[in-house]
Amino acid sequence: MTDQENDNRDEIADAWHTAPEGSSRRHDIRRLSLIQAAGRAFGRKGFHRTTLDEIARELSVTKPMLYRYVRSKQEILYECHRMAVGMAEEALAEAERRGGSALDRIAGFAEGYIDRTTTALGTCVVLTEYYSMTPEDTERIQQRRRAIDTRLRELLAQAMDDGEIAPCDPKLAVFFFMGAINGVNRWFSDDGERDGNEIARVFADHVVASLSPRKSRM
Amino acid sequence: MTDQENDNRDEIADAWHTAPEGSSRRHDIRRLSLIQAAGRAFGRKGFHRTTLDEIARELSVTKPMLYRYVRSKQEILYECHRMAVGMAEEALAEAERRGGSALDRIAGFAEGYIDRTTTALGTCVVLTEYYSMTPEDTERIQQRRRAIDTRLRELLAQAMDDGEIAPCDPKLAVFFFMGAINGVNRWFSDDGERDGNEIARVFADHVVASLSPRKSRM
């Protein structure tokens, strides 16, 4: 493998090919590369318009090779969703760990979630094509999404009780800002003028603002 | 056609079959029904998982029949996007016509847009599957979307100048609330507990709030 060839590959494909030989970790690294390359392609072209041949080509491998790391195309999509919802769970857990008021936690979650989904490794995987998954996979993912939604609504209710924010319908409010947050991956790109952290901060502020905090907070 | 049969069809399919015979408008009516039925299916199952057979079945017609009203499946998708962006343009035009401050216009646009996209006939067509259109179609749609975005940013800048809202990055702010608005169609359903008008009002309030209006406004 020449340097020239390396230059034609991107970070993800590189991770695949530079995975340490023989290591038992290599399989995990390659599997992750595969998920990421696929997720990025899914984001660009959608699940159905992305062929396994294309994914293989992006990784500079052959199509049957992919089947050493995943069982089916469906499984790739499921793993993408799993990574995405996992990032949301992480972000929420971290925000809770850091403590603070209910509104602080919501803001922390928003910022942490966007941070994760806009990193090179995460940007690819936030998807909304639920309908392309099997019903079982969809249910598994939705269950975890619902758990997060539920916790966010509780925090909203708490923030209202504490007088941090004006009264509102918690369900719709969560839908509102989660829509905004999940929309990021539809226009965000690594090479844009703004990096993910900046967007995360700005959006977290908008989330807080959208909940009409009492002036006292300002 | 018996009444019995009619009962098994919904509003959209009915429009197709009750279109006045011989009228030159019949073609337009049926074409619209087709777009709507297709758009609704696209929203439920995605573009690629929706087959023309299904669309035809929903309209109680045969598949080749569809080709008398559209040239291809791609064209149907394009028309869906055209309707959606058209609703946004209408909502913006109406808000501008009604006048008021820059922030008033933004709020008016948000409410009007959601109103339109959540009606029985509109809810189906708000899509985000750009990647399933031809590049040319995508460009045509994006151009109009960009025009709206541009106007919204101008209004935001104006609102800042007027001291209506706190300073912010207009581009990101528009992305923020447009993401929230476009997200509605992913969870909204006709038979939900809340109707479209209510959501439109609540979301418009969140949009305004997210822009951190000065207290004086409150």
Next chain:
Amino acid sequence: MTDQENDNRDEIADAWHTAPEGSSRRHDIRRLSLIQAAGRAFGRKGFHRTTLDEIARELSVTKPMLYRYVRSKQEILYECHRMAVGMAEEALAEAERRGGSALDRIAGFAEGYIDRTTTALGTCVVLTEYYSMTPEDTERIQQRRRAIDTRLRELLAQAMDDGEIAPCDPKLAVFFFMGAINGVNRWFSDDGERDGNEIARVFADHVVASLSPRKSRM
């Protein structure tokens, strides 16, 4: 379609193409032709080595056409087995209807079954590749096969009780002559020197003889 082309097709393919247009029976005729052509090919090359392209070519149609008549390749195999076991059931029912001693019925079954499976339309479908069916399909077929086996064993026991035949293990005896009968389709061919009826008669005699009837019968 010219006569020349017709000459290049066989009886089964012809049935497909001469099926009366528009008739609702056409679908049934073609489906049957498909099953038969496939069954014949399965008999020659085995299930897995027979491609749908080949079956389609034998019928002078295209591959996707086949899917208007069956849901999958597996279904074709299942239908072949269904036809085969159906012939056995028919033969048994007919033999029972005709009455006579237990041994008469067994002989009648043997002759009737071979008769059916060696006709132009039946010869193709006697298969033994159970392992290529889904477990569910296998179970459905085996259930019916077992019912026939059970009845044959009962008849054998009866024949022993009546002193028609010498004592023997009914289970093994049935395995013995059913093996011989099912083996026919492995070497029988339409254009052989002997026709099916003759084979049926000869084999039925061997079946009776193999059960060592008492001399009194001779």
Next chain:
Amino acid sequence: MTDQENDNRDEIADAWHTAPEGSSRRHDIRRLSLIQAAGRAFGRKGFHRTTLDEIARELSVTKPMLYRYVRSKQEILYECHRMAVGMAEEALAEAERRGGSALDRIAGFAEGYIDRTTTALGTCVVLTEYYSMTPEDTERIQQRRRAIDTRLRELLAQAMDDGEIAPCDPKLAVFFFMGAINGVNRWFSDDGERDGNEIARVFADHVVASLSPRKSRM
């Protein structure tokens, strides 16, 4: 290799792994184990549904290892057929060596053949999937089968001449009882209630009976 591991392997796999190192016979032993393991799998699942991975797994070796002992999967099938026809030849030769009347020899052949094909090592290889072999291999096997058939027919003619059995069509008679005999491997299993020797004896009796021997024989 620990004893523990040995416990998880069966007789055939064991033969492979305990083959004496360095010995030139090791190659032969392993090759035979491979054929037998494969044959057993072919009998259970059919040729095409049996993958080399499965065969390798049954032998607790890796797939490329197999290629040190056979040139291709086709060759394995050919060897299975060679073993099976070899058993028939052996059984016939033994029956002839033992002498006796023509009918005695036929009975001896039947019993000896079933005996061989139902031993643990032989049961696997009696196959009927001719169509999965190359035409050349098929021809080689068929040639030997035909030689056996021819000799059996001669014996039948002799038995008729000698008045041992009633007149019959020798060709069909051989087809009859060979069908029954070859059918054994489709339902026989090592762990069944009956062992091979018993079946061989019972079936040999049925073979004799099926040829309607003159009463004088009884």
Next chain:
DNA sequence: AATGAATGAGGGTTCATTCAT
């Protein structure tokens, strides 16, 4: 106007086989 029939093109998946180590 309307439809049943037909098909070309393309994608996911499997597996025998080879190669580098």
Next chain:
DNA sequence: TATGAATGAACCCTCATTCAT
């Protein structure tokens, strides 16, 4: 000797699209 890795070839199946009537 032994094996993990890699791939070419083939097949089933789907579906948008067209044609004959």
